[in-house]
Amino acid sequence: MPRFSVIVPAYQVQAYLHECLESVLSQSCPDLELIVVDDCSPDACGAIIDEFAARDARVQPVHLPENVGLGPARNAGVARASGDYLLFLDSDDTLTPDALRSIADRLKETGEPDVLVFDYARTHWTGEAVRNQAALQLSEEGPAPFRLEDRPGLLKLLMVAWNKAYRREFLEEKGFAFPPGYYEDTPWTYPVLMTAESIATLDRVCVHYRQRRMGSILRTTSERHFDVFDQYDRVFAYLDERPELNRWRPALFRRMINHLAIVYSRPDRLPRGSRADFLRRARAHHRRYRTPCPSAPLRARVHHTLIRFGLHRTYRTLHLTAALHRAAARTSGMLLRGLRTAALRVHYGVQRRLPVRDRAVFAAYDGRGHGCNPGALESTIRDLAPHIRTAWIARPEHHHASPPGPRCLVPGSAAYWTALARSRYLVSNTDFDDRLVKRRGQVLIQTGQGTPLGHIGLDLQERPAAARGRDFGRLLKGVDQWDYVLSANRHTTLTQERVHPGRYTTLEYGYPRNDVFRTATEADVARLRASLGIPEGTVAILYAPTHRDYRRSQHRTLDLQRIVRRLGPRFIVLARAHHAYGAPLATTRGRVVDVSDHPSVESLCLASDALVTDYSSLMFDYANLDRPIVIHADDWEAYEAARGTYFDLRASPPGALARGEDELIDIFATGHWRGSRSTQLRAAFRERFCAYDDGRAAERVVRRVVLGESELPPVVPLDERRPVPSAAASLTREPLTTVPRPAGPPNVTDHL
CATH class of the missing domain: 3.90.550.10 (Spore Coat Polysaccharide Biosynthesis Protein SpsA; Chain A)
Incomplete structure (x- = not known):
C-alpha cells in the first residue's frame, strides 16, 4: 500500500x-x-x-x-x-x-x-x-x-x-x-x-x-456556468441531512452569494443575453437559502442587495459606471504623467546649466535603499570628506533603511534630477537613469555588485536566456560615462575590462562593502545575533541562493524546514532571497527565519556561522570572514548552459560541495562543513579572490578620487588579517546534530 x-x-x-x-x-x-x-x-x-x-x-x-x-x-x-x-x-x-x-x-x-x-x-x-x-x-x-x-x-x-x-x-x-x-x-x-x-x-x-x-x-464562455446553482443545491442538501452542521449555514450562504456574483460579473463566463436569466436564478437561490449574516463589507452588501432583488439593470449600470470611472482615471493619469515628465525635463535642462557643486549622490540596486558598495563609500565620504554633502536615491518604501546623514531622494522627483545635474560625484552599483547627461566636472564611480562567477556585460550577447533582450548599445553608452570602476581582485579586473570596454580607470582596491568584516567586533556579532533572535549556542546558517536566468520564478530546491528538523535544535537557517525576486524565499517559522527584507546582507554574514549558497557572488565576500562555506550545486549544468561561467566552481569550491539536499544535510551532520579539507579549500579560494579586502577599501577609494591623494594605505597581507570570529567558533568541534552518525568513517571527498 x-x-x-x-x-x-x-x-x-x-x-x-x-x-x-x-x-x-x-x-x-x-x-x-x-x-x-x-x-x-x-x-x-x-x-x-x-x-x-x-x-x-x-x-x-x-x-x-x-x-x-x-x-x-x-x-x-x-x-x-x-x-x-x-x-x-x-x-x-x-x-x-x-x-x-x-x-x-x-x-x-x-x-x-x-x-x-x-x-x-x-x-x-x-x-x-x-x-x-x-x-x-x-x-x-x-x-x-x-x-x-x-x-x-x-x-x-x-x-x-x-x-x-x-x-x-x-x-x-x-x-x-x-x-x-x-x-x-x-x-x-x-x-x-x-x-x-x-x-x-x-x-x-x-x-x-x-x-x-x-x-x-x-474562462470559457458557456451555459455550463449555470451548473453552479446545482452545486450549491447539493451543498445545502448535505446540510439538511445533517442538522448538527447548521451552524455553517451563514458562512456558506455568504460564500454562495459571493461566488454567484463572481460568475455573473466576469465577462468571459456567461453567454451573451443570459445574464438576466442567471441573475433571476441567483435571486431564487438567495430566497431559498437566505440566512441572517453578521455585518459584511460594503462591496459584499451591494452584491447581496443586487442579487436579493434581481436588479439586473442596476447591476449593469453600476458595472458600466465603474468601468467608465476607471477609464477616466487612466486617461487623466496619463495626461498628468505626461505633463509632469515634460516639466521635469525642462527642470533638468535648467539645472544642468548651473554650476556643479561639491556633493555626492549614491544609488544601489535601482533604488532599493542604502547598502552595498555605494553605502560603504557614502559613510566613508562623510567621515573623511565632511565638506561633501551626500544624498541617497531610494524609493520611499526603503527610506527607513537609510542612516541619518544623507538626504533621501525619490527617483524621478525634481530633487532627484537636481542632484543628478549638479552633484560632482555620482556613485552606483547599477547604471543611472538613461536620460542622465554627464557634465564636465562630474565623476561617475561604478562600484559593481560583486566578483563575477556567471557571465556579465558583453559576454551575455551569446546567452539569450540571461540577456533577456538586454540593449547592449545602451549598456555601452552607460560604460562610456564611467570614470572609475572598483574591483576586489585580479579576476574581476580582467573580466570587467573585457566585457565592459571603456576609457575608465579600474581601482583594484577591494570592495568597500567588505570593510565591515575587518572592523566589526565580537560585541557587534553578538548584538546582531540578538537582533535576529538567534539563541546562544546555536549554529546559524545563512542560505542565500542566486537568481536563475532559465527560470522566471524563484528557484526553491531545498526544503529548509526538513533540513532543520534533520539537523536538530542546535541549527537555525537564515533564508535570504535574491533581490531580483519580490517574494520571500521561505516563511519565518520555527528555526527557519526569512531575512529577505533585512537591509544589510553584510550584517547577516556577520551574524551567521556558515554560508550555504549555490552560485551567488556573496561567496566571494563571505570568504573574507574565513568562515565555512558550503556550495549547493544541484543544477550546475543548467545554470552554466543558461548563464555561462568564468570557471568551474565544482573544481575549486570555497568549501564542501553538495549536489542534493540529503548530501547537504550529511555535510553538516558529519561536521564536514568545517573540517580540515573545507578549511584548505577556503584558504585557496581566499588567496585567489580576497587579496585586497583588508578593511580599508573605501578609504583608499575616497582618498584617491575625492581627496586626490596618491599615497594610499597599503594593503594588509592576507595572512596578517584577523577577521572577527563567528559565534560558533568557540563551540566544540564535534558534529552539532541529532541525526545519527554514519556507521563507518566519513569519506570527505564524497562532498568535495
Missing part, C-alpha cells in the same frame, strides 16, 4: 501533461502511485499516459470510454486508489519539488489527520508566480490537528480539491464523491471540511496553479 495516491484527470492538456506527471514522479518521496485518468481526450493525452506507464510501474493509466467531465473522472481515479492519502492534481498544474516529503512529514507530526490543507502559488503564463494571498490561514502555530470550528478562516481559501491531502479511509467511510458539471469542487470541499474530525495545515507551497492564457474551462 503506497503512502500517496495522486489522481490526475486529463482532457485536452497534451502540452502540459508531461510537466505535470514529471513533477509527481520526480518527488523525493517515491512512495506513491500516480493514477492518470484519460477522460476520452481527443488529443495525445492517452498516448502520453501510456508512455509514462510503460517506463514507471507507479503509473496506473485509466482510459474512460467516453468523456464524463472532471468530477466523474476523479471518481474513476478514487475507485482505483490504494494509498493512505489521496491527492488530486489538475493536469496542467505541477507539484513543487519535495512537496510530498513535506506533506508526509506534516502528516506524521500531526497524527494522521483526516485532511491536510497546504498552500499553492498561481504561476502566470508571463512567468510571474504569486503565492495565495490567504496563506495566513495556513499557519502551523497552535494545536494540531483541529476541527473546522477551531479555525473557520479556512473557508476563506480557494475551495478546490487539489490543495489538500485526504485520508482515504475517511473518504470511503463518509462516501464522498464528486458530482458532474462545472464547479464540482464546491459540493466536495465544503462537506469534507465540515465533516472532518481532524484537520491540519502545512504552510508551504506544494502546487503551482497554472494560469493559462487561454483554454481554461472556467
